[in-house]
Amino acid sequence: MNSPSTFASQVEVPKGVSLPIYMDNHATSPLDPRVLEAMMPYFTTKFGNAASRNHSFGWEAEAAVETAREQIAALIGATAKEIIFTSGATESNNLAIKGIAEMYRERGNHIITQVTEHKAVLDTCKRLEKHGYRVTYLPVKADGLIDLEDLRRSMDDKTILVTIMAANNEIGVLQPIAEIGKLCHERGVLFHTDAVQAVGKVPVDVIADNIDVLSISAHKIYGPKGVGALYVRRRNPRVQIAAQIDGGGHERGMRSGTLNVPGIVGLGKACEIAREEMAAEAKFLSGLRDRLKEKLEANLDYIHVNGSMDHRLPGNLNMSFVYVEGESLLMGINDIAVSSGSACTSATLEPSYVLKALGLGDDVAHSSIRFGLGRFNTQAEVDYVADKVIEVVRHLRQLSPLYEMVQDGIDLTKIQWAAH
Ligand SMILES: *Cc1c(COP(=O)(O)O)cnc(C)c1O
Numbered sequence: 485m486n487s488p489s490t491f492a493s494q495v496e497v498p499k500g501v502s503l504p505i506y507m508d509n510h511a512t513s514p515l516d517p518r519v520l521e522a523m524m525p526y527f528t529t530k531f532g533n534a535a536s537r538n539h540s541f542g543w544e545a546e547a548a549v550e551t552a553r554e555q556i557a558a559l560i561g562a563t564a565k566e567i568i569f570t571s572g573a574t575e576s577n578n579l580a581i582k583g584i585a586e587m588y589r590e591r592g593n594h595i596i597t598q599v600t601e602h603k604a605v606l607d608t609c610k611r612l613e614k615h616g617y618r619v620t621y622l623p624v625k626a627d628g629l630i631d632l633e634d635l636r637r638s639m640d641d642k643t644i645l646v647t648i649m650a651a652n653n654e655i656g657v658l659q660p661i662a663e664i665g666k667l668c669h670e671r672g673v674l675f676h677t678d679a680v681q682a683v684g685k686v687p688v689d690v691i692a693d694n695i696d697v698l699s700i701s702a703h704k705i706y707g708p709k710g711v712g713a714l715y716v717r718r719r720n721p722r723v724q725i726a727a728q729i730d731g732g733g734h735e736r737g738m739r740s741g742t743l744n745v746p747g748i749v750g751l752g753k754a755c756e757i758a759r760e761e762m763a764a765e766a767k768f769l770s771g772l773r774d775r776l777k778e779k780l781e782a783n784l785d786y787i788h789v790n791g792s793m794d795h796r797l798p799g800n801l802n803m804s805f806v807y808v809e810g811e812s813l814l815m816g817i818n819d820i821a822v823s824s825g826s827a828c829t830s831a832t833l834e835p836s837y838v839l840k841a842l843g844l845g846d847d848v849a850h851s852s853i854r855f856g857l858g859r860f861n862t863q864a865e866v867d868y869v870a871d872k873v874i875e876v877v878r879h880l881r882q883l884s885p886l887y888e889m890v891q892d893g894i895d896l897t898k899i900q901w902a903a904h
Contacts (some may be wrong), residue, residue, distance in 0.1 A: 491879055495871045498864040503819040505865045509704075509799060509858030510653045510681060511823060515750070516706035516859070522753040523708065526746035534743045535734060545745045552752025559755040560679075560698065561689035562715050568735045569748055572712040573680045573701035577604040577647075579714055579739060580676045580697045583725035584645050585612050588674070592642035598622040598630050600657075600838045601649055605678055609647075618642070624841050627792035628657035636667060645674045650682035650698075654823075654838040654854055655791030656800025658686065665694025674723060680704050680712075684758030685766065685797055690715055696723050702747065706859060707754030711747030714739075765859060770798035772857050772866050777801055779870035784877055786890070790839055790852060799857035802839075805873075807887035808880045810850035816876035820869050825852030 497503060506514065526548060534549045536542025553564040570576045585595065597609050599621050609619045620638045622630050630648065639646075646668050650661050661677055668675035676697040682688050683698075684705040690698060698715040702708055716738065717723045731740025758765075780787060786806040804825070805813060811833070814824050826833045826849070835849035844852070855869070881887040890896060 493872065493875060495868065495875055498868055500862070501864050501868055504821050505819065505861075505869060506821045506858075507861060507865070507869060508821045508823055508854075508856050509861075510656075510854065510856035512703045512709065513706045513858050514860055515708060516754065516757060518757060519707055519750045519753045523746045523750040526749050530745075532745070534745055535732065545743075548745060548749050549743055552748045552755075555752035555756045555759075556700065556713055557715075559688075559759045560683060560700075560715060561691050563718070565736075566690075566715050566718050568714045568716055568738050569743055569751075570712045570714055570739055571710055571744070572703070573602075573678065573699045574604040574712075576699035576701070576712045576714040577602070577676075577678055578608050579725065579728050580699060581605065581608045581645065581647055582612065582728050583738070584674055584676065584697070584723070585617055586726035587724045588644040592644040594618045594620070594640060594642040594644065596620045596622065596635065596638050596643060596646045596648075598624060598648055598659075599841045600624055600628065600652055600654075601647070602653055602678055602680070605647055605649070622648075626843050627795075628652060628655050628790075628838075628842055629792060629795060630659060630664075632660065632663055632667065635664065639667075639671050639673060643671070643673050645676060647676040647678070650677045650679040650688060651686065651797050652791070652838065653681050654825075654836060655802045655842070656681070656797035657791040658682065658795040658797065660795075661688075661695065662693040665696075668696075669694045674721075681797060684755065684762060685769075685799065687762070690717065696721065697725070700751075702751035702754055705754045705758055708747050708750040711744050711751050713751065766798040769857050769859075769861075772861060772863060773799060773801050773855070775863065776855060776857075776866045776870055777803075779867070780873060783870075783874045786887075787877075790842055790844065801855040801857070802852060803855070804839075804844065804848045804852040805877050806848055806851060807884050807890065808851045808877055809884075810847075810852070812880055813851060813853070813876060816880065817869075817872055820872060823854040823856070825849040825854075 530544050532541030532545035534545040553567045556567050557564045622634050651658050665675045674696045678699045680701045683700050696717045701712040725738050734740050790802040825836045825839050835846045839849040
């Protein structure tokens with residue numbers, strides 16, 4: 485680990501901005517105060533078990549759960565009965581993929597996914613490979629999108645499931661889910677999508693997009709942590725899912741366990757707000773995002789956006805700052821909460837597998853930053869973040885011999901480095 489670069493920042497903190505600034509809304513989002521308010525009674529006076537059928541405490545909790553089911557369904561064009569509650573999207577993804585694999589084993593053992601999925605999908609698929617399933621991991625193009633022709637070619641008569649995310653959590657790239665769903669339905673293959681980052685941010689409609697199963701998480705849409713949902717289509721086709729947690733037979737037998745009533749109320753409220761405010765919020769967020777991008781590009785050279793700008797979440801900007809050492813960059817902007825292109829595993833700093841899948845080298849992946857803008861960010865915060873990043877990148881490049889060589893017109897790719 486390098487020692488932090490010690491230099492005094494000249495960037496002024498604008499009025500109304502307090503540090504540190506949270507700009508990591510793809511990792512988790514703050515709870516919306518309106519969501520908290522909706523949840524509060526279910527921690528205190530309305531504490532009933534939604535499965536208690538014999539008294540008003542149970543009825544009250546059950547009614548709240550059913551309201552939430554409707555709020556979630558309304559956001560994605562589903563019906564309330566098609567919503568199953570879980571502990572979050574990791575569980576939803578596991579339940580969808582393992583539950584379908586188990587239920588449709590007679591029909592086939594082939595699953596198709598793609599390389600930039602969340603680990604909750606990739607590791608679930610890897611486990612199924614150990615149990616006799618065949619998994620195809622489609623590559624992505626340099627812009628982060630899959631090639632639909634690749635998908636079409638990969639399907640065979642043993643394919644039972646395609647699982648492709650709607651929006652990527654690192655680069656914000658939106659996959660063409662409506663086209664993917666159409667292809668799947670033409671072939672009689674089920675389509676699951678991890679829509680955690682997309683739902684509530686861009687329009688998602690399970691009918692128009694031909695989605696059979698869809699994962700949601702509350703804490704990515706200003707709801708509480710530890711609660712999520714799985715949409716499971718009931719007609720055309722009726723999807724069956726083998727339960728992965730056995731018990732009291734809650735949630736139409738697909739997911740046992742006493743329901744997290746306050747969490748579910750929070751998820752429902754978060755979906756209701758998202759439905760009402762999504763269009764205006766998307767405009768607001770893409771405005772902030774573009775402002776950030778334009779400021780950085782106007783003031784720094786050798787920077788580039790990772791992933792398609794045309795097929796992208798409104799609040800996402802993922803940029804590489806070439807000729808800057810990633811860790812020093814993060815250290816320099818430690819009053820801003822963002823994610824880097826490195827995944828911190830136990831001992832080593834692994835470059836992000838998502839960025840590597842786009843063709844980025846390890847060093848460029850390490851010098852990348854994901855800015856995840858959200859509902860509570862402000863223009864003044866964006867301006868501070870832009871100024872701070874510009875200052876730190878310039879400072880680090882003054883210390884960079886590579887940058888100096890590039891400035892002098894030396895083509896780094898043509899250099900014969902000493903024996904390695
Ligand atoms: C956060 C996230 C998950 C995991 O959701 P949890 O509710 O935290 O388990 C899955 N997929 C994507 C794309 C995510 O961003």
